[in-house]
Amino acid sequence: MELPQTVPFLDWRWDDLIFLVLAGTMLGSALLVVVGRDIIRSGLFMVLAFGALAGLYALMGATLVAAAQVLVYLGAISVLILFAIMLTQSKAGPVRLVFHSQAWAAAIAAIVIGGLLIASVLLTSWPLAAAEPIVQTARDVAALMFGDYVLAFEVISVLLLAAVVGGIFLARRDDIPDPSDPATRIEDGSASRVTGTPGVLGGPARPAEKP
Amino acid sequence: MGGMSFAADPHAGIAAVTQAGSTEQLLLTLLLVLPIVGFTLTVVLGRRLSRPWIIAVPTIIVVWAIATYLSVQALIGDAFHGGAIQTTIYEWIPAGAFSVSFDLFFDNLTAVMLLVVTTIGMLVHVYSIGYMAHDPGKWRFFAYLNLFMFSMLLLVLAANFLLVFAAWELVGLSSYLLIGFWYHKRSAALANKKAFLVNRVGDIGFALGIMAIWTTIGTLDFVQVFDLLPAQLAGGHIEQWMMVGICLLLFCGAMGKSAQFPLHVWLPDAMEGPTPVSALIHAATMVNAGVYLVARSSPLFATAPEALILVAAVGIFTAIFAASIAFTQKDIKRVLAYSTLSQLGYMFAALGVGAWTAAIFHLATHGIFKGLLFLGSGSVIHGVHEEQDMDKMGALRRKMPITHWTMLIGSLAIAGIPPLAGFFSKDEVLGEAFKLGFQWVWLIGVVVALMTAFYMFRLMGKTFYGESHVDPHVEPHVHESPPTMTVPLIILAVLSVVAGAYLGLPLGDSTIHHWLAPVFHPALETMGVHAEPYQLFGIDGALILVSVAVATIGMVAAWRMFGFFRIHDRLDTVRALTARVPTLYQGSFHKWYFDELNDLLFVRIGGRVADAFAWFDVHIIDGAVNGVATLTRRAGDEVRQSQTGRVQNYALGIAGGLILIAVILLLVGTR
Amino acid sequence: MSQSLDAYLLLACGLFAIGTFGFLARRNAIAMLMSVEIMLNAVNLAIVAFGMFIPALAGAGQVIALFVMAVAAAEATVGLAIVIAIYRNRRTPLVDEYASMRE
Numbered sequence: 001m002e003l004p005q006t007v008p009f010l011d012w013r014w015d016d017l018i019f020l021v022l023a024g025t026m027l028g029s030a031l032l033v034v035v036g037r038d039i040i041r042s043g044l045f046m047v048l049a050f051g052a053l054a055g056l057y058a059l060m061g062a063t064l065v066a067a068a069q070v071l072v073y074l075g076a077i078s079v080l081i082l083f084a085i086m087l088t089q090s091k092a093g094p095v096r097l098v099f100h101s102q103a104w105a106a107a108i109a110a111i112v113i114g115g116l117l118i119a120s121v122l123l124t125s126w127p128l129a130a131a132e133p134i135v136q137t138a139r140d141v142a143a144l145m146f147g148d149y150v151l152a153f154e155v156i157s158v159l160l161l162a163a164v165v166g167g168i169f170l171a172r173r174d175d176i177p178d179p180s181d182p183a184t185r186i187e188d189g190s191a192s193r194v195t196g197t198p199g200v201l202g203g204p205a206r207p208a209e210k211p
Numbered sequence: 212m213g214g215m216s217f218a219a220d221p222h223a224g225i226a227a228v229t230q231a232g233s234t235e236q237l238l239l240t241l242l243l244v245l246p247i248v249g250f251t252l253t254v255v256l257g258r259r260l261s262r263p264w265i266i267a268v269p270t271i272i273v274v275w276a277i278a279t280y281l282s283v284q285a286l287i288g289d290a291f292h293g294g295a296i297q298t299t300i301y302e303w304i305p306a307g308a309f310s311v312s313f314d315l316f317f318d319n320l321t322a323v324m325l326l327v328v329t330t331i332g333m334l335v336h337v338y339s340i341g342y343m344a345h346d347p348g349k350w351r352f353f354a355y356l357n358l359f360m361f362s363m364l365l366l367v368l369a370a371n372f373l374l375v376f377a378a379w380e381l382v383g384l385s386s387y388l389l390i391g392f393w394y395h396k397r398s399a400a401l402a403n404k405k406a407f408l409v410n411r412v413g414d415i416g417f418a419l420g421i422m423a424i425w426t427t428i429g430t431l432d433f434v435q436v437f438d439l440l441p442a443q444l445a446g447g448h449i450e451q452w453m454m455v456g457i458c459l460l461l462f463c464g465a466m467g468k469s470a471q472f473p474l475h476v477w478l479p480d481a482m483e484g485p486t487p488v489s490a491l492i493h494a495a496t497m498v499n500a501g502v503y504l505v506a507r508s509s510p511l512f513a514t515a516p517e518a519l520i521l522v523a524a525v526g527i528f529t530a531i532f533a534a535s536i537a538f539t540q541k542d543i544k545r546v547l548a549y550s551t552l553s554q555l556g557y558m559f560a561a562l563g564v565g566a567w568t569a570a571i572f573h574l575a576t577h578g579i580f581k582g583l584l585f586l587g588s589g590s591v592i593h594g595v596h597e598e599q600d601m602d603k604m605g606a607l608r609r610k611m612p613i614t615h616w617t618m619l620i621g622s623l624a625i626a627g628i629p630p631l632a633g634f635f636s637k638d639e640v641l642g643e644a645f646k647l648g649f650q651w652v653w654l655i656g657v658v659v660a661l662m663t664a665f666y667m668f669r670l671m672g673k674t675f676y677g678e679s680h681v682d683p684h685v686e687p688h689v690h691e692s693p694p695t696m697t698v699p700l701i702i703l704a705v706l707s708v709v710a711g712a713y714l715g716l717p718l719g720d721s722t723i724h725h726w727l728a729p730v731f732h733p734a735l736e737t738m739g740v741h742a743e744p745y746q747l748f749g750i751d752g753a754l755i756l757v758s759v760a761v762a763t764i765g766m767v768a769a770w771r772m773f774g775f776f777r778i779h780d781r782l783d784t785v786r787a788l789t790a791r792v793p794t795l796y797q798g799s800f801h802k803w804y805f806d807e808l809n810d811l812l813f814v815r816i817g818g819r820v821a822d823a824f825a826w827f828d829v830h831i832i833d834g835a836v837n838g839v840a841t842l843t844r845r846a847g848d849e850v851r852q853s854q855t856g857r858v859q860n861y862a863l864g865i866a867g868g869l870i871l872i873a874v875i876l877l878l879v880g881t882r
Numbered sequence: 883m884s885q886s887l888d889a890y891l892l893l894a895c896g897l898f899a900i901g902t903f904g905f906l907a908r909r910n911a912i913a914m915l916m917s918v919e920i921m922l923n924a925v926n927l928a929i930v931a932f933g934m935f936i937p938a939l940a941g942a943g944q945v946i947a948l949f950v951m952a953v954a955a956a957e958a959t960v961g962l963a964i965v966i967a968i969y970r971n972r973r974t975p976l977v978d979e980y981a982s983m984r985e
Binding site for chain 3 (some may be wrong): 533858
């Protein structure tokens with residue numbers, strides 16, 4: 001079946017329709033990520049937002065980046081974040097207070113920053129910009145990456161190795177603390193106050209006090 | 212200048228400096244390397260050696276042989292044609308325009324100094340084998356002696372002021388270590404501290420002088436300084452007062468090391484060290500470093516007559532001041548120490564009047580006979596079982612014949628009786644002073660000569676003649692010293708007899724004048740001193756007669772009072788005489804209360820001032836510093852209240868800053 | 883209309899603002915990290931858009947975007963490791979309970 005040149009009834013190009021759908025999905029789910037009460041849902045909406053972004057990349061013609069977006073964000077980072085959520089989820093369930101006490105100020109700052117960025121984009125004319133995306137094949141990108149940018153590529157690989165080693169080092173549990181040993185007892189009254197659990201590691205409940 | 216016939220000789224102009232040949236370079240280096248190697252080996256191995264001197268003494272004998280060979284080459288063989296040789300061992304401090312090399316310099320003045328230093332050094336090393344035989348720490352002693360020899364040789368061989376300064380401090384260090392050799396004795400520990408501190412006072416002057424030379428002339432190398440100086444003075448680049456300042460600063464260093472008034476107080480106390488040390492360091496070599504420094508800097512001093520007058524005044528005052536104290540001291544070594552001060556005063560007086568050669572001549576002969584006297588006194592002290600009080604000696608003549616005869620020769624030499632060494636050099640000093648127009652120096656010098664003869668024969672009388680006052684328990688054990696001690700005494704006695712005649716004859720055209728003429732010629736030219744013909748049957752002869760006459764008077768007076776061979780002492784007369792002038796006697800006995808004055812000035816008053824400064828430091832300066840710190844901390848405590856410690860508050864701050872910057876950029880960028 | 887540089891850039895601006903808000907407002911450390919990822923993606927979108935629409939850049943936009951992704955991955959790894967380490971000590975993922983910087 002042959003699709004019409006434009007979207008029926010709206011007289012839009014199909015490209016435009018897809019762009020609007022993807023953009024709306026991305027912005028909407030991103031908003032849900034930051035305002036959602038349930039952290040797990042936030043994580044899932046993030047996956048959706050990044051998926052929509054991958055679609056936008058593809059729409060522009062940046063197919064390689066789109067593929068990488070799917071692999072890295074949807075595949076790796078999202079899973080990593082979901083794991084982290086699972087590991088840090090406290091038994092008390094979702095915390096009632098999602099937002100920081102400065103949420104209003106944050107909202108204003110975010111809106112102002114967004115407004116400033118949009119203003120600067122609109123105020124700038126891009127004389128060198130083409131009207132349509134330029135076609136770039138994966139071959140072109142590969143030639144650049146392993147040509148002019150090969151040093152950066154190698155450096156990135158070292159950075160990734162360092163990040164992996166550092167991540168393991170940071171997240172490794174040294175040894176199980178001995179509850180009878182005061183030196184390894186966790187000395188933070190505020191934590192137990194918020195989570196509502198009695199003294200950590202089964203010790204006697206201690207009144208919250210400033211160290 | 213008794214007959215400077217060669218002053219007009221065109222070939223005796225500014226001494227030419229040549230690079231040392233490989234042989235000379237090797238020998239000069241060996242002079243320094245051998246003693247420092249001896250020092251190191253003795254330090255490392257000495258404790259385990261049954262004879263700790265086995266490294267140190269042969270080392271110095273070799274050094275002596277090399278030094279003698281070089282000096283004889285230069286002085287008698289005229290190998291360097293009266294000029295100097297210089298050799299660079301390595302570049303010591305390369306710092307841009309400022310560069311100091313480890314250079315060695317050898318001219319006729321160095322040669323004379325080398326002869327004195329190594330000869331007496333070698334004899335003292337040999338003597339110490341016997342003197343220190345029973346001391347458990349003798350390996351330390353020989354190590355220090357070698358260190359001293361290294362430092363002293365470096366001092367006379369150094370080719371620039373900074374290297375001299377380094378050596379200057381090294382001899383000071385060795386002196387410190389050796390004065391305090393018996394460090395468990397409180398008096399010795401105090402004495403070496405005193406020597407060190409008093410020397411620091413002079414060293415500050417010396418260091419400032421070196422800096423002044425660097426800033427005005429732009430180099431520290433002797434040859435370059437002396438070469439550049441006349442042109443810069445003539446060109447008006449250097450002010451006259453600057454030269455006076457430099458010379459006074461250098462002289463300040465010389466005063467410290469050579470113990471001139473008022474920095475003389477350390478030298479008598481330095482007698483707490485072992486007697487060979489007193490002979491070597493505190494009589495014959497190190498204390499001469501000041502004289503050497505001034506003589507070496509003669510082209511500088513020649514341009515500053517005002518400074519030279521001060522040098523002469525300080526010198527001759529120290530001479531009479533120290534001699535007056537030597538009158539009444541009871542400790543045999545202290546008498547000799549004050550005598551050393553007095554004789555050093557003579558040398559500075561000679562330098563001050565412009566009689567450079569006479570000063571070095573007296574330095575050499577004084578080194579010989581004062582070394583002899585000290586070593587002799589060491590032999591006496593050894594013989595009467597470490598007793599130094601002359602009131603507990605007497606009549607030792609028959610028990611210690613070699614010591615007696617050699618010390619008698621030394622005393623005659625220092626008293627200035629012809630034809631012994633002291634006669635020639637002292638007469639040279641006094642005669643030059645008179646003929647160069649410094650009659651007042653001459654007059655005081657003659658009085659000092661009288662006093663010298665008197666106190667030396669007082670020492671001889673109380674020690675060797677008259678009644679015996681030796682402790683009855685010790686009396687039977689008094690003995691002559693072993694050959695390692697007496698042989699150096701005999702050698703020095705022979706030198707005391709012949710050295711003066713060898714160096715000082717023929718009168719008016721002496722050997723030492725020929726040797727040193729190239730060194731001092733530039734200074735004499737600058738000062739405009741020209742030789743007068745020597746008149747043995749005129750003014751010069753008359754001056755000789757006067758000095759010999761006063762020396763004889765002093766000597767005979769001392770014989771009458773303190774005994775001499777068959778003349779009996781008259782100690783009652785002495786007591787009656789001193790009782791008649793109690794003020795003078797007490798003043799002299801208490802060294803004119805100079806230690807007490809220093810105590811009052813620097814310990815009591817200075818201490819109060821220091822206390823005041825300390826109070827100021829603690830309460831005002833520290834108070835201000837601590838106040839600033841306290842203020843900062845308090846302010847921090849207050850400001851900290853505004854900190855929440857929550858990351859997102861800070862992030863919001865960053866966002867606010869970002870907005871601010873963006874707004875400004877937009878406003879400015881769109882305009 | 884949609885196929886223009888301005889459209890993509892405006893989209894990136896909006897995404898960035900949303901990320902900023904999340905970073906400043908959320909209490910949960912992981913939510914904050916997610917917000918950072920959103921901001922990074924906004925920047926990446928802008929970079930790719932520039933790369934695609936400006937001929938002079940000749941594809942460099944995509945290369946740089948890929949590098950940014952790699953760096954973002956590294957950042958996420960280390961960031962989450964830190965969050966887990968802190969959580970293990972403090973027993974809470976809530977950032978406004980971490981006030982030890984005050985002391």
